[in-house]
Amino acid sequence: MAGGYMGNGSAKILFVDLSNGEIKEELFGEEILRKYIGGYGLAAKIMYDRQKPGVDPLGPENMLGFLTGPLTGTPAVIGSRYVVVGKSPLTGTWGDANSGGEFGPNLKFSGYDGVFFTGISKKPVYLFIENGKAELKDADWLWGKDTNETEDLLKEKHGKKTNVACIGPSGEKLSLISCVINDKGRAAGRSGLGAVMGSKKLKALAVLGDMKVPLADEQRTMALRRAYINTISGFGDVLKKYGTAGITAGASESGDAPVKNWSDAGSEVFPTATKISDDAVIAYQEKRYACWRCPIGCGGHVKVVSGPFASTTHKPEYETLGSYGTMCLNDNIESIIKLNEICNKMGLDTISAGCTIAFAIECYENGIITKEDTDGIELKWGNAEAIVAMTEKLAKREGFGDILADGAKIAADKIGKGAGQYAVHVAGQEVPMHDPKFTHGLTVTYLIDATPARHTQGGELITPGSGMDLTKPEPRVYTGRAKLQRELMNLMHIVNVAGLCMFGYSSMPVDSLPEFMSSVTGWDYSLDECQITGERIGTLRHVFNLREGHNPLEREFSGRIIGRPPLTRGPLKDVSIDKETMIKEYLELVDWDQKTAVPSKSALSRLGLDFVIGDLYK
Ligand code: SF4
Structure with missing residues (x-):
């Protein structure tokens, strides 16, 4: 049981x-x-x-x-x-x-x-x-x-x-x-x-309610908890102090964070990233916040007491500081706290909302839309008041906000006039604040995972047990990466479906996952089982898409994400990812067809997914 x-x-x-x-x-x-x-x-x-x-x-x-x-x-x-x-x-x-x-x-x-x-x-x-x-x-x-x-x-x-x-x-x-x-x-x-x-x-x-979750071995689970809390270190220490806001400046400087709607990177174009990072963010923190019984407590409640951006909400995460900060060349932290409040209260994804505003700014700056389109709002890079005003419209579907309310791709289709060149997305979803030109494995994750453009479902961004290295871009090596990619994707699937937080897990030893799985469920769980089960789950989500007629290899995928054309300056200068090689090697390893992405019958059988074969092979 x-x-x-x-x-x-x-x-x-x-x-x-x-x-x-x-x-x-x-x-x-x-x-x-x-x-x-x-x-x-x-x-x-x-x-x-x-x-x-x-x-x-x-x-x-x-x-x-x-x-x-x-x-x-x-x-x-x-x-x-x-x-x-x-x-x-x-x-x-x-x-x-x-x-x-x-x-x-x-x-x-x-x-x-x-x-x-x-x-x-x-x-x-x-x-x-x-x-x-x-x-x-x-x-x-x-x-x-x-x-x-x-x-x-x-x-x-x-x-x-x-x-x-x-x-x-x-x-x-x-x-x-x-x-x-x-x-x-x-x-x-x-x-x-x-x-x-x-x-x-x-x-x-x-x-x-107050019903208890039954534990197969309560004593062992409690002992593991005590032991693993003491191992939290590395990325966990940054999280304890700043939350994910602690990485914004470093990520902006090193090239991990996309800048100016993915058209640039590094401190040459956005030299003031420290104004929306670590100490500058927690200067507004009233108290720390932890998810349920989390010993890290990376969250916080922040308040802007007065002025045009007076607001009170959760501390902006790195993704929000990126989408509304580096992407819009906006270094006004009070405005980003206000934007976080708007998105939280209205129920908007801050990644997509901020990226859609960055898209609109680039359209405006290039004359594709004008003040007449934007209800008089001067949508320029770094114009914090305009970014807040347009986000309010987007949230309510008012005026030009109605055009933006379904994300950058749909907005570009409605605007026409070449706006599509500035809509950075994968299959319609805006891309998170981690650049594949910096962490190359994200190319595969963004393109292949069943949820397009997702950074939390695996890839090489976060390596359990050793956190993240956001100090320098990876060497431009595109071959021989598929094995690690597959293993990390599989492992992160188990982290996610078990109900763990990936930030916390990246701050602890890898074995904590199978050990807690064993003590809580009573199963004898191992990292090997994480691999096969993770692959089964990832593959079934993928097959769900195939049955819908969605082949990830045919997804729209903005060239800017992978350096096509390459940037001409900054830390990611001249990086152009060999996406074709990375995808080819990954598909070979998981035994999916190179054109249709349909897994082979033997791959499906190996994962215990024989019940989908009839749907894929008619
Ligand atoms: S569970 Fe994760 S997101 Fe929540 S406070 Fe802990 S580390 Fe932060």
Whole structure:
């Protein structure tokens, strides 16, 4: 009987049909769990089995899931995560996005490992779960409220201990770059899943409970916790002091952070990155913030007391400081805190929102759009007031903001006049703040992972146990990398589906993952099993896309990301990635077809995925 799950050895999942209000629960036993673990692994199996290909991501048939992993809400260090899954309306592919805070563990304490929604409600609703009882409730009174107000109102109604994941007005207005927010600023940011929630008229999940997560070996789990907390070092020390804000200046200088909408890199073009990094950010910190029982506590609450950018919200993450800072040549930290507040309250992904504004600025600077298009806003590089004003419009779909509200690619299509050359994206999704010209393995991750342009699903950016080296670009070597790439992607899949935080894991020894998996579930877990299971999960998500007719090798992939054309100055000068070689070697290793990306029958059999063969080989 596996520990770590809420169904007496099985994962207990709720299925809610919003069209007719029906709520059912199902148990998923050890045979499935050992193969797919939880989170987006279990979700991939459930959605592959139950969701037809070709459904409209904003239609009733798209399944929207909120799932935890077996380590979520347990003493396993950094077991704070949950994931939101669904077919992405932004990319048309598999979509998932994970978040920390308190919500994931508390979903389990309310009695369930996860919840799936289908259908569309006739009127706004929220799901309230308390100690194993779930009920759909009217949310007319919450519709239109921002995420802070929504959380406050639900706590007022159901008690202070209630935890909330919800959408803001941007999700209600079906912005394809909207997200799900919990804890007033922890974001399941990517893939546009806030719009899926909005399309279903589902405003929030509110959970309350004190049920315990069963542990196979409680004593050993507690002993491991004590031991591993003492090993946190390296990147973990930076996180403790600054959070991810601690890397902005270094990343901007070294070339890791894209600058000026990916058209440049380094301190020559953005010499003031220290103004939006480490000490400059925590100067506004009122108190530190930790996700559920995390000993690192990389978060914080920040406040700008007065002035045009007066605001109070979570400390901006590196990704936000990049998208609204280096990408827009904006060194005004108060404006970035304000932008973080807007995105958190309205429910927007800060990566996509900031990158879309950077795209619009480049269009403006090149005369593709003018003040007449932008409702009088002077969208110039580094114009903090304009960036805030346009983000407010984007969040509300007002005026030109309506053009931008679905991300850079769709905006470029609407604008025309050559705007597409400035829309930097992979398959419609804006690219995170880590440049493949700096960390070459990200080329493969951004292009091949089932969620296009994702940095948290593996690759060589974060190496467990040794953190990140953001001081210098990698040597320009493009061959012989596939083995490490595959191993790291597989491992990160298990980190994600187990419910761990990848930042915390990158600060601890690699063995902490299989050790906690063993002590919590009772399985004899090993790094070898992480590899095969991670590959199975990654492959099933990929096959989900293939069945949708989506071949990642045919994804739109902006040349700027990989140095085509190469930059003419800075730390990444003349780097032009040999994407073809990297992809070819990776496909050879995993035994996927070089043109169609279809895994061979033997690769699928080796991973225990024989049930998909009939769909791929007709
Ligand atoms: S390291 Fe940071 S993001 Fe990760 S669990 Fe801890 S506080 Fe949360």
